[in-house]
Amino acid sequence: MSQIDPSPFGETPIETVAGWIRSAKSICVLTGAGISTESGIPDFRGPNGLWTKNPDAEKVSDIRYYTTDAELRKRNWHARRTNGIWEADPNAGHRALVDLEKAANLDLLVTQNIDGLHLHAGSDPMRVIEIHGTTLEVKCLACGWRGPMGETLDRVAAGEEDPACLECGGMLKSGTVSFGESLNSADLARSMRSAKNADLFIAIGTSLGVFPVANLPRTALSTGARLIIINGEPTPYDDLADAVSHAPIGEVLPALVALI
Numbered sequence: 001m002s003q004i005d006p007s008p009f010g011e012t013p014i015e016t017v018a019g020w021i022r023s024a025k026s027i028c029v030l031t032g033a034g035i036s037t038e039s040g041i042p043d044f045r046g047p048n049g050l051w052t053k054n055p056d057a058e059k060v061s062d063i064r065y066y067t068t069d070a071e072l073r074k075r076n077w078h079a080r081r082t083n084g085i086w087e088a089d090p091n092a093g094h095r096a097l098v099d100l101e102k103a104a105n106l107d108l109l110v111t112q113n114i115d116g117l118h119l120h121a122g123s124d125p126m127r128v129i130e131i132h133g134t135t136l137e138v139k140c141l142a143c144g145w146r147g148p149m150g151e152t153l154d155r156v157a158a159g160e161e162d163p164a165c166l167e168c169g170g171m172l173k174s175g176t177v178s179f180g181e182s183l184n185s186a187d188l189a190r191s192m193r194s195a196k197n198a199d200l201f202i203a204i205g206t207s208l209g210v211f212p213v214a215n216l217p218r219t220a221l222s223t224g225a226r227l228i229i230i231n232g233e234p235t236p237y238d239d240l241a242d243a244v245s246h247a248p249i250g251e252v253l254p255a256l257v258a259l260i
Contacts, residue, residue, distance in 0.1 A: 008247040008255070017243045018259035020226055021104050024200035028191075028225075029097065030216055031111045031118070034205025034232055038091040038250045040084055041115055063180035066173060067141070073171075074161045080174075081153050085135060090121035093204070096253040098122045103260045108194035112206060112213055114176045129187045131213055133176035142170025149174065188212065195219040202228045205249055208235040 007014045021027065033041070059065040060076045094117050100106060101124060109128045111118055114135045118128050138152045139145070145167045152172060155163045165172055177183055191213070195201060201220035208214045208229075217227055217237050227241040230252050238244050245252050 008245040008252045009243040010245075012243045014256060015259055017228060018256055020200055020228070020242070021100070021202075021256070022260045024198075024226075025105055026107045026194075026198050027100075027105055027200045027202065028107055028194040028198040028216070028220060029100075029109045029202045029204065030206055030213065031097075031109065031113060031204045032206025032208075032210075032231075033113060034207075035093045035249050036088070036091075036113055036115055036117055036205070038093060038248070039088040039115075039117060041088050041117075061176075061178050063178040066178060067171065070162060073173075077153070077156045077162065080135075080149070081156060083135075085115050088115060088117065090117045092250040093253045094118055094121035094123075096257045097204075099254075100257045100260065101127065103257065107198065108191065110191045110194070110213070110216065112210065114174075129191055131177075131183060131187055131191060133174070133184075135174045135176055137175030138172045139175045140165035140168060140170045140172055143168040145170075146175060183212070191216060192219055195225075196223055198223075198225045200228070201225045202230070203235070203237070204230045204253065206231060206235070207233065208237050 009017055059069075060072055065072055066076075097109060097118065098121050101109070106127060109118060109123055110131050111128065112132050114130065114132055116130075116134055116136045119125055136149050137146050138149050143165060145165055152163050163172055164170065192215075195216040196219050198220045201217050203217055208217060221227055221240060227237065229235055229238060229241045229244045230249055232246055232248070234246070
C-alpha cells in the first residue's frame with residue numbers, strides 16, 4: 001500500500017477501520033458514481049461529467065422533458081447504442097465489495113448507480129438495491145412492462161426511432177428513476193431499515209448530496225452507527241464520520257477489505 005501510506009484515513013490507521021468492519025454486526029453500504037469512474041463510466045456533475053458535457057443528457061433524465069419531446073427521445077435512443085456503459089467492466093472497488101460481503105456482516109448494498117456493475121462483479125442480488133433503477137432494462141410508462149435494454153436497442157438499430165411497448169404500445173424509457181419519478185417505495189423502506197439497524201455505515205463514491213438517499217447515513221448515525229466515508233471529494237458528512245478517505249477507491253477499498 002505504499003502509494004497511500006501511512007493511512008488513507010489520515011490519523012486513523014487503516015487496521016483500525018478494518019477492525020470496525022470485522023466486528024460490525026450489521027453493515028449497510030451506499031455507493032455512488034465515484035466507484036464506477038474507474039470503470040470508465042463518467043459521473044454526472046464533475047468536470048468531465050455526462051451532464052456537464054452533454055446538456056441533452058440531463059434533459060432526458062427529467063421525466064417532463066422525456067415524455068413531451070419526441071426528438072429528444074429519438075436522439076437519446078440512438079445515443080444509448082454507443083454508450084460506454086456496455087463496454088464497462090467491474091473494477092477493483094466493485095470486486096472488493098464482493099469480498100467484503102463474504103468476509104463481514106453485510107446486510108445491504110444500496111447503490112445510486114444504474115450501471116449494473118455490482119451485480120456483474122458478483123454481489124448477491126438479494127443484498128443489492130439499485131435505488132435509482134438500472135439502464136440495463138427498459139420499462140413502459142403506460143403498463144409497467146419491463147424488458148432487456150439490448151432488445152430495444154436492436155429495434156432502434158433496425159430503424160425504430162422511438163420504440164414503443166410491444167405489450168400495449170405505450171412509451172418506453174430506460175429502467176432508471178428520472179427526475180420527477182418516485183423511488184420504489186419498498187426499496188427505499190428497506191434501505192432506511194438497513195441504515196437504522198446498522199452499527200456500521202460505509203459511504204463509497206457518493207457526494208451524499210442527492211436526497212432522499214443522502215438521509216441514509218444520518219439515519220445510521222442517529223442510532224449510534226459508525227460512519228466510514230471513501231470519496232474523492234469532501235462530503236457534507238465528513239465532519240460527522242469516524243473515518244474519511246479521499247484516496248482512490250480502487251486502491252483504498254481492496255486494501256481495507258484485505259485486512260478484515
